[in-house]
Amino acid sequence: MGNRMNLIRPLLPIVSVLCVFWISGCATPRRLVTDPAPGGKAGDTEQLPSIYAPKPVSVLSGKASFYGKPQKTASGERFDPRKLTAAHKTLPMHSVVRVINLRNGKSVIVRINDRGPYVRGRIIDLSTAAAEKIDMINAGVAPVKVEVLKKIDVMTKPNRKVKPTN
Numbered sequence: 001m002g003n004r005m006n007l008i009r010p011l012l013p014i015v016s017v018l019c020v021f022w023i024s025g026c027a028t029p030r031r032l033v034t035d036p037a038p039g040g041k042a043g044d045t046e047q048l049p050s051i052y053a054p055k056p057v058s059v060l061s062g063k064a065s066f067y068g069k070p071q072k073t074a075s076g077e078r079f080d081p082r083k084l085t086a087a088h089k090t091l092p093m094h095s096v097v098r099v100i101n102l103r104n105g106k107s108v109i110v111r112i113n114d115r116g117p118y119v120r121g122r123i124i125d126l127s128t129a130a131a132e133k134i135d136m137i138n139a140g141v142a143p144v145k146v147e148v149l150k151k152i153d154v155m156t157k158p159n160r161k162v163k164p165t166n
Contacts, residue, residue, distance in 0.1 A: 056147035062123030066131035073114035087114035
């Protein structure tokens with residue numbers, strides 16, 4: 001019996017560390033951002049929501065302005081000031097970003113569908129609807145933080161059949 005305990009004793013720290021990792025795997029994950037930007041890509045017919053990681057890929061700071069004149073965007077779709085969209089000079093089309101108004105802490109998630117702004121010192125042009133969400137309409141221009149979000153690929157087809165419950 002004593003011989004067995006001598007063999008088990010060195011394994012106890014390893015087993016306890018493995019138990020901690022196993023239990024931490026059951027912890028609640030960070031909240032994911034889902035379906036943030038209504039009005040997906042032009043011609044997109046998929047009805048499943050998109051899911052984005054809570055941690056941004058990159059963060060930009062500067063001034064935001066907004067525009068509301070209906071026009072054709074750089075992505076080819078018609079600009080709708082009622083949708084949560086924005087213009088950025090360099091981000092890829094259909095990128096999803098979180099814009100945080102640094103004056104009041106309010107945020108909105110928008111999809112990039114146009115190029116601009118072309119005014120020095122501004123980093124993003126929001127649609128009127130997006131500007132309203134972060135309360136910057138009266139100011140016209142506001143200091144913001146722009147967080148570029150990363151899309152998480154989700155398996156859309158199940159790998160097993162689930163029987164419906166009656």
